[in-house]
Amino acid sequence: MTNEAQQAFVANVTERRKGAHPTVPHIIAGVEYYDGPLIERRDPSHPDVIVSACHDAPDELVHKAVEASRKAQKEWARVPLAERIERVSRAIPYIEAHIEEWAVRVALEIAKPYAGSRAEGAEVLDIAKFSTKYASAPGAFEDARETDPAGFANDSVLRPYGVFGMVTPFNYPIVQAAGPTIAALIAGNGMVVKTAADGPWSGHAVYEFCEVMNLPVGLVNIIHGADGPGRALVASDLDGICFTGSVAVGRSIIRDYAAGPYSRPVIAEMGGKNPVIVTDDADLEEAAKGIVFSAFDMSGQKCSALSRVLVTQGAHDRLVELVSERVKELKNGDPIDPTVFAGPVVSPEAVDRYNKIVDVANSAGFRVETGSTKGEGYLVPATVISGVPAAHDLATVEHFLPVLTISEVPDFETALSVANDTDMGLTAGIYTGDLNEARTFLAEVEAGCVDVNVPGHATTGWWPGPQTFGGWKGSGSTGKQALGKWYVGQFARQQARKLPRELEHLLTY
Numbered sequence: 001m002t003n004e005a006q007q008a009f010v011a012n013v014t015e016r017r018k019g020a021h022p023t024v025p026h027i028i029a030g031v032e033y034y035d036g037p038l039i040e041r042r043d044p045s046h047p048d049v050i051v052s053a054c055h056d057a058p059d060e061l062v063h064k065a066v067e068a069s070r071k072a073q074k075e076w077a078r079v080p081l082a083e084r085i086e087r088v089s090r091a092i093p094y095i096e097a098h099i100e101e102w103a104v105r106v107a108l109e110i111a112k113p114y115a116g117s118r119a120e121g122a123e124v125l126d127i128a129k130f131s132t133k134y135a136s137a138p139g140a141f142e143d144a145r146e147t148d149p150a151g152f153a154n155d156s157v158l159r160p161y162g163v164f165g166m167v168t169p170f171n172y173p174i175v176q177a178a179g180p181t182i183a184a185l186i187a188g189n190g191m192v193v194k195t196a197a198d199g200p201w202s203g204h205a206v207y208e209f210c211e212v213m214n215l216p217v218g219l220v221n222i223i224h225g226a227d228g229p230g231r232a233l234v235a236s237d238l239d240g241i242c243f244t245g246s247v248a249v250g251r252s253i254i255r256d257y258a259a260g261p262y263s264r265p266v267i268a269e270m271g272g273k274n275p276v277i278v279t280d281d282a283d284l285e286e287a288a289k290g291i292v293f294s295a296f297d298m299s300g301q302k303c304s305a306l307s308r309v310l311v312t313q314g315a316h317d318r319l320v321e322l323v324s325e326r327v328k329e330l331k332n333g334d335p336i337d338p339t340v341f342a343g344p345v346v347s348p349e350a351v352d353r354y355n356k357i358v359d360v361a362n363s364a365g366f367r368v369e370t371g372s373t374k375g376e377g378y379l380v381p382a383t384v385i386s387g388v389p390a391a392h393d394l395a396t397v398e399h400f401l402p403v404l405t406i407s408e409v410p411d412f413e414t415a416l417s418v419a420n421d422t423d424m425g426l427t428a429g430i431y432t433g434d435l436n437e438a439r440t441f442l443a444e445v446e447a448g449c450v451d452v453n454v455p456g457h458a459t460t461g462w463w464p465g466p467q468t469f470g471g472w473k474g475s476g477s478t479g480k481q482a483l484g485k486w487y488v489g490q491f492a493r494q495q496a497r498k499l500p501r502e503l504e505h506l507l508t509y
């Protein structure tokens with residue numbers, strides 16, 4: 001990432017705002033469709049500017065996409081694993097070549113500054129590299145069997161389910177659809193992607209990079225729109241669904257799938273109410289830095305974002321001061337302005353939700369400190385609310401906004417019990433000078449991704465390669481995480497195969 005690249009990003013975003021916007025089509029079996037009511041996406045930094053558009057896919061089109069994928073998947077399932085991996089790998093140079101272009105789309109639709117916008121393509125690149133690497137490892141698709149005393153030839157292998165659907169959240173409009181699509185394809189499935197209505201042009205990148213894989217026509221289809229096409233996709237004749245989004249929608253999908261004629265996989269990654277614990281002998285300067293970044297990067301619109309601090313008595317007052325001082329320095333504004341820390345939030349509705357939260361905090365007499373905003377659009381400032389009882393709604397509900405609560409707790413044990421006292425369990429962190437506390441935290445905290453004394457990150461910063469990512473409890477449905485070597489296997493089912501020795505040559509995969 002060079003200064004020159006950042007300047008080009010600013011120039012391209014500026015230029016795009018002045019020009020015509022794209023309307024992305026639904027694509028089914030290689031054919032473009034523009035069916036359904038038009039949905040225009042306004043730039044969150046300049047809502048008078050329309051930056052992209054799509055159509056709200058009617059149910060029939062969603063079903064057509066699933067049917068087309070089902071036909072193509074029969075051919076894809078016969079392609080040997082090594083060749084599937086090779087075909088998926090063909091997208092790697094394409095993805096690398098499009099990181100900067102996709103950054104512009106993400107900035108226009110979701111308003112992330114350069115680093116965050118660029119990180120979308122960069123993360124997809126690493127997901128593609130590592131997913132293909134893990135799937136190529138010996139044994140990745142085969143459960144080695146012992147010699148059969150009865151003399152049969154045996155194996156036990158992973159086979160595709162058929163067709164998956166992907167329902168995408170707005171905050172990572174490329175990454176969150178790309179990872180499951182890559183995994184589903186490697187495992188031998190077809191995929192129908194439903195993009196986020198706030199980021200259809202960004203999400204469309206997933207279809208574009210799949211095109212260079214030379215897949216059977218119709219194996220990957222893309223549809224756009226609001227919640228309706230998501231509901232239609234979930235209700236269609238899929239063999240499995242992949243959902244990333246809020247706990248409420250994810251749970252409803254899990255319930256619907258459980259009520260079906262037989263059990264089908266639901267790979268759901270959902271929200272969090274991510275805590276950090278800070279205890280008396282922690283390095284409070286370091287804690288404040290990590291807290292502020294994890295709470296306010298991307299305006300708090302990250303599933304891993306920190307939203308509640310549980311701090312012990314001896315550290316409380318100083319930590320509140322340090323965090324408040326830092327928050328006052330933060331500016332939210334146009335993502336191409338190099339002086340802003342984060343962009344606007346996703347919609348006017350999100351601004352309304354923010355205003356209600358601040359009203360509640362003020363009426364309750366909590367201390368509220370904010371950063372500033374600059375410019376126009378769906379802007380709200382980074383906000384820290386302290387003096388909040390740990391059980392208050394403000395400290396227990398995921399707001400998905402740049403709002404952080406600070407609650408004082410008597411000791412580490414109480415902090416840990418409060419941290420775990422939620423149905424969600426995505427990320428959690430601790431800043432402590434006491435190794436016993438760190439050890440107990442690692443052993444007992446109920447979250448899928450945990451940070452201990454990490455400089456700069458209290459709860460965020462999970463990247464393919466070094467880390468995996470996924471939630472426990474209500475935050476994730478499978479217990480196996482994205483980005484890791486067990487992810488692709490979730491898109492496949494195991495089959496044990498037994499044959500007379502003379503037919504062993506049939507056991508290919």
Ligand SMILES: NC(=O)c1ccc[n+]([C@@H]2O[C@H](COP(=O)([O-])OP(=O)(O)OC[C@H]3O[C@@H](n4cnc5c(N)ncnc54)[C@H](O)[C@@H]3O)[C@@H](O)[C@H]2O)c1
Nearest residue numbers: 168169170196226227230231245246249269270271272303
């Ligand atoms: N755990 C993770 O990996 C992860 C990553 C990113 C975001 N998230 C979570 O996503 C949420 C923010 O994203 P969002 O506001 O787009 O979430 P959302 O749940 O409102 O929407 C997600 C997607 O589901 C669709 N949808 C809505 N209702 C539906 C229904 N009844 N049936 C089928 N589809 C439906 C939407 O159109 C959208 O495409 C937060 O809760 C955040 O924590 C989680």
Ligand SMILES: N[C@@H](CCC=O)C(=O)O
Nearest residue numbers: 302303304460461462463
């Ligand atoms: N990749 C993000 C989490 C994704 C959530 O929306 C992180 O690094 O914290």
